[in-house]
Amino acid sequence: MDEKVEWCELPLELWPKIGKYLDKHIDILRFRSVCESWRSSISPFHLNSPSFPLQIPHPINSSIDAYLNKATLYLVQPTHASSNFQSFSKGYLIKVKESKNHPLHLVNPISDRKLSNHLGASPMVLNLLENHVFEVCKSYNVHSKGGHYVAVNKVVLFPNSTWINVENSVACCVFKEGRLGLMKHGYEKWKLVDENNFYYDDVIVFKGQFYVTDKWGTISWVDICSLKLIQYSPPLCGFGDKKHLVESCGSVYVVDRYYESEPRIRRRNHVGDLNHCAAVMGFKVYKLDEEWGTWVDVKNLGDRVFILGNSCNFSVSAKDVIGYQGNCIYFTDMFDVRMYNLQDHSFITIPFDPCIENFVWPTLSLQRIRGNNQFHASV
Known part of the structure; x- marks a missing residue:
């Protein structure tokens, strides 16, 4: 031994x-x-993970083609072998949108907007031997062919493992008006879970299951076989206007978002988007004590950063990531990316992604070179 x-x-x-x-x-x-x-022991052509965009039924009109797109968020930490970034002790976040027909490209980790090229046409290679690359999370969104309106507020997919066939994956979404939908491979349309209620705010994958929260902060998990909800937590009874679910360090949190005026009238404007004109005035954070089945009012996140993105919520450590401040919540507010400090309740508007501000990263398209150890950035 x-x-x-x-x-x-x-x-x-x-x-x-x-x-x-x-x-x-x-x-x-x-x-x-x-x-x-x-x-040679693992062939890339034997992997079973679904290819994106993945065609799915349109949530409203079955005659319209809809597609599920995927983006992956990575934490890149340069090693001592990297001469370009050796002065940094932290890493940086990049979000890569995938497509089977086009080169990969970078999007903003919070707003999901495609990052424009401001560095010219020079390609850049991200060598995996010179950088530690860790997957933080995956995010998904639904688009329709022809730009038709898609009434989906949040969608998650599980499982999405490299070794799992797409036939074994299930998608769960929160529609704009607060309904909860489920989609399995072979379904001709989305099936509603708890179809009589329209008050769900968010959904995540937690402990290998779909967990949802309603407007009162009650968390339930979805039984995908019976299409029923099993209550997991007591009601939070928070007075905010929208509840977000965040998993951090193995625990589940509810972030309660407060608007200046009531935004729950879910109306579409002339282009079909949900009209939330009210600005955010604050947040409150609650942690579920699973042992006692109670909610804990969290006043300080320590060095943790909560990010409420357009397509996913996640948490990172400020000591590991460039450009993000601990005990803060990053979020989108109408057209801006903003930061909310839990300590002094202040807001800061961020004109661009924090990781771009602190170091030069090519906001170019990314093309993966199969079978080697590099990501290749090219226009």
């Missing part, structure tokens, strides 16, 4: 078994980049 064996001397038949414990594509890419024997 005390004898040490080099990794490269392990029996070849073990490598495919080890590789299949890696669910995330970036981990498999790094695995295949180590050496020729590791690369």
Whole structure:
């Protein structure tokens, strides 16, 4: 038992078994980049993850083609081998939107807006041997062919593992008017969960299940077989106007958003978008104590950063990420990306993504080079 064996001397038949414990594509890419024997043990063409955009039924009109798009958020931490970024001790966030027909491109991690090219036409390569790349989360949104209105406020997909066929994945969404919908492979239309109620605000994947919150802050998980909701928490009874779910360090939080005026009249404007003209005036954060089944009013997040994005909510540590401040909530407010400080309740409007402000990153398209250890940025 005390004898040490080099990794490269392990029996070849073990490598495919080890590789299949890696669910995330970036981990498999790094695995295949180590050496020729590791690369040959897992073929990229045998992976079963769905190709995006994924065609799905339109939520309102079945005659319109709708598509589920995916973007992946990464934390990139330069190593000492990187001469360009060796002065940084922190990493940075990049969000990559994927498409089977077009090069990958960067989008803002909070607003999801495509980042424009302001650095010229010079391509740049992100070498995975010089950077540690970690997947933070995946996000999804629904678009329709021809720009038709899609009444989806939030959508999540589970499972989305490299080794899972798309036929085994399920999508869950919150429609604009607060309904909750479920979509499995082969469905001709979305099925409603709790179809008599229109008061759901957010949905996330937590502990391998869909968890939703209603306007009172009650969390339930979705039984995808019976299309029923199982109550998971007591009502929060927060007085805010919209509830957001955030998973952080293995615990679930509800972030209660307060508007200056009542925004819950869910009306569309002339272009079909939900008309929330009221500005945000504050947030309150609550943590669910699962052992006692009670809500804890959180006054300080420490070094944690909560990000309420347009397509996903997530949490990171400020000590790991450039440009983000701990004990703060980053969010979109009408057309702006803003930061709310929980300590002094102040707001700051951010004109562009914080990671762009603190270091030069090419806001160009990204094209993945299969089978090697690089992401390639090109116009």
